Amino acid sequence: MFAHQRDTKATAGLKHTLKYLTRQCGAGVVLLCGFCLSGAALADLNIPIAYVKQVSDESVVSLSVYRSPQNSGVAGAELGVKDSNTTGRFLKHHFDLTVIEDTQADALMASVTLWLKEHKGALVVDASDEVLQALLSTPETASTLIINATNKSDKWRKSQCQAKLLHTSPSYAMLGDALGQFLMAKRWRKWLLVEGQSEADKAMAAAYERASKRFGTDIIARKTWTFNTDLRRSAQQEVPAFTQADDYDVVVVADTQNRFGYYLPYNTWLPRPVVGTHGLTAVSWHSAIEQWGAVQLQNRFYEGYARAMNEDDYNGWLAVRALAESVTRTGVNDPDRLYAYLISDKFELAAFKGRKLTFRQWNGQLRQPVPLTQAYALVSQSPQQGFLHPVTDLDTLGYDKPEVTCQMITE
Structure with a gap:
């Protein structure tokens, strides 16, 4: 009794x-x-996770207020581990996060290799194409589950995707399509495309060009920003002259390093909206998102780090939560079984975007709505109404199955 x-x-x-x-x-x-x-x-189950961060040592021209926090991405993964351990302790699941970071690719790889020799865990990667390629080519990672949390390069989703490589970060193509759908919905069909000189700027501009062709809009002119002047003093002179062109509905800017994009709004030759990496932006996350219970996540993050959650933080959080969800559902920490579950039809993740998120089996990309935001507000969310797909409208963003040339192993 x-x-x-x-x-x-x-x-x-x-x-x-x-x-x-x-x-x-x-x-x-x-x-x-x-x-x-x-x-x-229930048996105790330990799940080690390494957050692999390539720290940039480049000198950036942009103002310090625009620079990313030093713990960008890492903070999101830490919160993901905290959330996962809060619920996981009932199942005796313990998630442990190790942060491995370095400015040099070789040193970073050496640290990752050493960690893998001591742990049978997953990698959440915040690094360049060079480091990601090195990780995928290293024998020590052959049986490791890797989740790319920040790299937007389309090649990893189109021509170089492979088994056990998943992506929580939207690709350039997804961001371009999300913005392109919105511009079509607004009937802003004539674009002036302005891009920077970096490889990331060119990749983002190529995604906008792809979206333009896909949705039938017209890029009336394409210009590259090559100036090194201090725009804080000369924006009202430089920008209007630079943006002179035939009539356009919108200025689409690709400036991933914040070198000039902030100075385009309200300074263009024609009084037109600015969109792209500045002005109205397509992002994976934004501090203004409060719908679908997101205010809980935003508040937990702010309480822990005294700043807003950015895109890298959210993508790192997503990566850890996806791993935790798969461990909860399968009750194992074996990377093969976790990977098989993550890309199966059984997996879905609630992530404060109003839709259940799933991984595409053909390239490992996480399907997700893409918010469209301005500085202090959520403006819209793509897919836009009316963009249809035979399976899910989320696959109207980025590369669909027929467009992918690489082969994923799904068993």
């Missing part, structure tokens, strides 16, 4: 705790009720 009373009190306490966690961390924790209330025997 007394044992029964103790069990009843314990069960009631657990139910109360789960209700609290559901409010704090989302409805996904309800899954734990079945495990915990059934009294199933």
